[in-house]
Amino acid sequence: xxxxxxxxxxGMPSKTQVLEFIQTSDKPAGxxxxxxAFGLKGQEKIALKKLLKDMAExxxxxxxxxxxxRMGGVPKVTVLRVDAIEDGEVxxxxxxxxxxxxxxxxxxxxxxxxxKGGKRQPALKRGDRVLARTxxxxxxxxxxxxxxxxxxxxxxxxxxxxxxSGQAWLAPIDKRVRNSxxxxxxxxxxxxxxxxxxxxxxxxxxxxxxIEVVGDPLAPKSFSLIAIAKHGIPHVFPHxxxxxxxxxxxxxLCEDKREDLRNLPIVAIDPxxxxxxxxxxxxxxxxxxxxxxxxAIADVSFFVRPGSPLDREARKRGNSVYFPxxxxxxxxxxxxxxxxxxxxxxxxxxxACHFHIDKEGVVNEFRFTRAIVRIHHNIAYEDAQAAIDSxxxxxxxxxxxxxxxxxxxARHRRDPLELELPERRVVLGEDGKIAEIAxxxxxxxxxxxxxxxxxxxxxxxxxLEAKNSPVVYRVHEPPSREKLLALRDYLQTMNRxxxxxxxxxxxxxxxxxxxVSDESEKALIMEAVLRSQTQAYYGPANAGHFGLALGSxxxxxxxxxxxxDLLVHRALVDxxxxxxxxxxxxxxxxxxxxxxxxKSLQEISDAISQTERRAMEAERDTIDRYVAAWLSGRVGxxxxxxxxxxxxxxxxxxxxxxxxxxxxxxxxxGGEYFRYxxxxxxxxxxxxxxxxxxxxxxxxxxxxxxxxxxALKFVLPDTDAGSIDTRGGRPPKKRGKPGGPKKGKHxxxxxxxxxxxxxxxxxx
Numbered sequence: 001x002x003x004x005x006x007x008x009x010x011g012m013p014s015k016t017q018v019l020e021f022i023q024t025s026d027k028p029a030g031x032x033x034x035x036x037a038f039g040l041k042g043q044e045k046i047a048l049k050k051l052l053k054d055m056a057e058x059x060x061x062x063x064x065x066x067x068x069x070r071m072g073g074v075p076k077v078t079v080l081r082v083d084a085i086e087d088g089e090v091x092x093x094x095x096x097x098x099x100x101x102x103x104x105x106x107x108x109x110x111x112x113x114x115x116k117g118g119k120r121q122p123a124l125k126r127g128d129r130v131l132a133r134t135x136x137x138x139x140x141x142x143x144x145x146x147x148x149x150x151x152x153x154x155x156x157x158x159x160x161x162x163x164x165s166g167q168a169w170l171a172p173i174d175k176r177v178r179n180s181x182x183x184x185x186x187x188x189x190x191x192x193x194x195x196x197x198x199x200x201x202x203x204x205x206x207x208x209x210x211i212e213v214v215g216d217p218l219a220p221k222s223f224s225l226i227a228i229a230k231h232g233i234p235h236v237f238p239h240x241x242x243x244x245x246x247x248x249x250x251x252x253l254c255e256d257k258r259e260d261l262r263n264l265p266i267v268a269i270d271p272x273x274x275x276x277x278x279x280x281x282x283x284x285x286x287x288x289x290x291x292x293x294x295x296a297i298a299d300v301s302f303f304v305r306p307g308s309p310l311d312r313e314a315r316k317r318g319n320s321v322y323f324p325x326x327x328x329x330x331x332x333x334x335x336x337x338x339x340x341x342x343x344x345x346x347x348x349x350x351x352a353c354h355f356h357i358d359k360e361g362v363v364n365e366f367r368f369t370r371a372i373v374r375i376h377h378n379i380a381y382e383d384a385q386a387a388i389d390s391x392x393x394x395x396x397x398x399x400x401x402x403x404x405x406x407x408x409x410a411r412h413r414r415d416p417l418e419l420e421l422p423e424r425r426v427v428l429g430e431d432g433k434i435a436e437i438a439x440x441x442x443x444x445x446x447x448x449x450x451x452x453x454x455x456x457x458x459x460x461x462x463x464l465e466a467k468n469s470p471v472v473y474r475v476h477e478p479p480s481r482e483k484l485l486a487l488r489d490y491l492q493t494m495n496r497x498x499x500x501x502x503x504x505x506x507x508x509x510x511x512x513x514x515x516v517s518d519e520s521e522k523a524l525i526m527e528a529v530l531r532s533q534t535q536a537y538y539g540p541a542n543a544g545h546f547g548l549a550l551g552s553x554x555x556x557x558x559x560x561x562x563x564x565d566l567l568v569h570r571a572l573v574d575x576x577x578x579x580x581x582x583x584x585x586x587x588x589x590x591x592x593x594x595x596x597x598x599k600s601l602q603e604i605s606d607a608i609s610q611t612e613r614r615a616m617e618a619e620r621d622t623i624d625r626y627v628a629a630w631l632s633g634r635v636g637x638x639x640x641x642x643x644x645x646x647x648x649x650x651x652x653x654x655x656x657x658x659x660x661x662x663x664x665x666x667x668x669x670g671g672e673y674f675r676y677x678x679x680x681x682x683x684x685x686x687x688x689x690x691x692x693x694x695x696x697x698x699x700x701x702x703x704x705x706x707x708x709x710x711a712l713k714f715v716l717p718d719t720d721a722g723s724i725d726t727r728g729g730r731p732p733k734k735r736g737k738p739g740g741p742k743k744g745k746h747x748x749x750x751x752x753x754x755x756x757x758x759x760x761x762x763x764x
Contacts, residue, residue, distance in 0.1 A: 185209035289359030318611025361410030524695030624710030662712025
């Protein structure tokens with residue numbers, strides 16, 4: 001039964017009575033509702049208008065005449081953004097809260113979202129936006145969702161274009177958004193400028209209005225800014241977080257309470273352009289054929305205390321995001337690039353993992369301590385490799401390499417998944433423009449550090465398991481049966497078998513690849529195996545790490561840039577009684593896991609898994625834009641490419657040695673009909689037998705390179721690139737002349753598989 005409205009004294013209300021009515025009303029309270037509640041008429045309504053204006057100017061209320069709310073409060077009906085999942089409860093904040101507002105946004109508990117007829121809806125997750133009806137009681141806010149709102153789309157960031165009639169359009173900067181949006185209010189934006197916009201109505205046809213001008217979209221260093229905005233990556237630290245970071249940076253390192261490792265020649269081996277140094281390694285022979293080894297990791301948990309503003313911001317970000325021109329750090333720079341960074345010759349707080357490697361390369365002992373270290377040398381991968389290759393390396397590097405060779409032998413016996421996954425590297429000049437794009441060289445120096453880190457990560461997981469402590473595992477599950485069936489069907493098209501009755505292990509895939517002598521066929525199978533893999537994630541339940549062939553694995557080695565590692569450090573602090581003396585000042589006492597975090601590890605793991613995927617997408621998008629910018633002056637040139645994916649509408653190819661996927665529309669392949677064979681991941685010409693299959697290498701002409709979207713478009717070398725309509729991503733309907741097989745294409749042999757034909761000067 002609905003509540004009876006509270007009877008109020010009639011007549012002109014006081015400011016206190018207006019505030020009480022606004023706070024207790026079960027629906028939005030505007031000027032009309034206030035006047036009705038107090039029975040105001042005629043001149044009293046005019047007086048009420050002035051009263052409300054005065055209250056707004058005094059900072060007592062906010063809002064508009066149709067719906068007021070208490071200043072610092074929340075409207076009765078408003079849009080909320082899910083900020084966290086804590087102890088199973090959904091916590092949200094007002095979506096439009098000003099970041100420079102004097103008060104923090106209230107944290108609002110959101111009740112379960114119900115659909116029509118009370119039907120339960122999918123659970124809300126961090127970042128979701130809901131229209132909700134809010135309520136405050138005794139300073140505590142709750143909200144009942146009315147409906148979930150669609151996510152803000154990337155199409156609302158774009159470039160202003162003016163057509164021949166003078167109409168402004170918002171051209172999207174996301175290659176997945178196909179259509180431009182009509183701009184009904186261009187504001188002060190000029191043609192060619194990058195802008196933010198918002199819709200002016202519920203329908204897409206209502207158009208958009210410009211709300212912020214960013215500037216030149218092709219200016220140096222713009223591409224990372226586009227990715228930051230597009231993916232909603234937090235990149236400005238609140239004032240209180242900066243202030244707490246400064247206080248944390250001044251903490252005494254409690255040297256007398258830490259293991260002193262400053263006498264060891266510990267080295268940090270990193271990329272030459274590394275912005276932070278959170279890990280360092282050391283090893284020496286044990287005199288029995290094995291090695292004593294150490295991995296020292298920045299003791300971030302000492303500086304970032306659970307539940308603090310600094311901790312909440314780090315959790316919100318989840319991880320650092322790395323772009324060619326900048327890093328969006330998880331922690332303020334005073335910590336990430338200074339106090340927590342393991343710099344040469346400076347005393348630093350560290351969490352040390354000591355372990356022993358036996359003569360078979362097996363790690364059979366480990367222990368964790370809080371230590372103080374003084375890094376002997378910060379060295380780039382290339383320089384460390386050059387020192388080893390010289391034949392006269394310093395002793396500390398020689399010991400590291402010898403210890404690694406033992407670990408490598410054990411790794412080969414374990415036989416983790418070995419896939420060649422080249423990494424693109426964008427090098428910028430001093431002017432911010434691209435100097436070079438290349439595939440990052442894979443050195444033994446990289447493998448040395450990687451195997452030491454893996455050893456420490458395994459040790460951390462096992463150490464916590466030994467104490468029955470909570471663990472945030474790094475989980476990589478085996479391929480699903482559905483994906484294995486798809487892989488089996490694909491391999492059958494190549495006369496290769498995958499028996500699903502056996503136990504699927506990384507070794508199985510490795511043997512499959514080793515049995516392939518033809519490099520083009522190996523590329524095909526490697527692509528297929530990669531597609532069959534699941535995505536790794538964080539979670540408190542252990543399901544092993546399939547790719548690394550490990551039963552227990554956690555991330556311990558990068559707490560400067562990954563929140564998961566920070567949680568593992570805190571759990572180790574608790575489990576092995578590594579707590580430090582309580583600091584003076586306003587910082588929280590504990591450096592271990594809080595009780596709240598222990599209860600919410602699943603929700604936290606889900607959230608940081610999402611931020612990791614967000615970072616990966618943003619980094620990939622940015623690299624694509626840089627590649628497209630690099631190539632925009634080379635449209636019409638021919639490149640050696642490899643097909644990376646095939647669909648019914650065409651195929652995608654990437655430039656060998658550079659990367660950047662581009663589409664070859666099926667309608668540009670000639671006049672004949674091409675049949676799409678999903679299982680074989682190929683297009684087959686009905687008349688000619690010409691095939692285009694995933695993994696194939698072929699020469700293609702670059703027809704389009706769009707730096708704003710990162711999109712590339714290719715055509716066959718004998719196609720007139722100028723005839724391709726690139727504006728809407730659709731080629732013209734006009735077909736080329738039908739004909740037989742052309743140079744550089746495949747003819748199919750029996751059973752539709754590639755036959756013994758010459759392809760770009762080699763046999764398949």
